[in-house]
Amino acid sequence: MVRSNFCSDDYFGEPAELDATEMTNLSLQLSLRREDKKTSIGNWIQCQEVLDTGAICGKWRRAPLFVVQSSDWDCSCSVLWDPIHADCAVPQELGTAEVLQQLKYINKLKLRLDSYKQKR
Numbered sequence: 504m505v506r507s508n509f510c511s512d513d514y515f516g517e518p519a520e521l522d523a524t525e526m527t528n529l530s531l532q533l534s535l536r537r538e539d540k541k542t543s544i545g546n547w548i549q550c551q552e553v554l555d556t557g558a559i560c561g562k563w564r565r566a567p568l569f570v571v572q573s574s575d576w577d578c579s580c581s582v583l584w585d586p587i588h589a590d591c592a593v594p595q596e597l598g599t600a601e602v603l604q605q606l607k608y609i610n611k612l613k614l615r616l617d618s619y620k621q622k623r
């Protein structure tokens with residue numbers, strides 16, 4: 504579920520002033536608001552860790568927006584911002600369908616931030 508106030512065009516106030524640092528602070532602040540955890544803005548990264556069984560972990564972990572998917576990213580990388588889920592043994596926080604839905608929304612948001620930047 505996406506809260507409608509995040510879709511509002513004036514949510515970011517002065518979008519032209521946003522830079523990467525502010526985006527990071529914003530996403531960290533939002534993801535630290537526990538009661539809003541399920542709707543906070545943040546990236547999701549898929550764990551690439553190969554388990555003892557030979558299968559890839561493949562769990563999705565919450566991450567700040569500045570963190571990007573890489574081929575050696577694994578659950579333990581999220582220890583800085585989400586220590587509870589920083590282990591391959593811990594179940595995924597949300598269902599994969601919901602994670603993918605949020606990712607779709609986040610990508611749209613990023614595109615919009617990029618287009619704001621290009622207007623400067």
Ligand SMILES: [Zn+2]
Pocket residue numbers: 550551552560561562577578579590591592
């Ligand atoms: Zn993992």
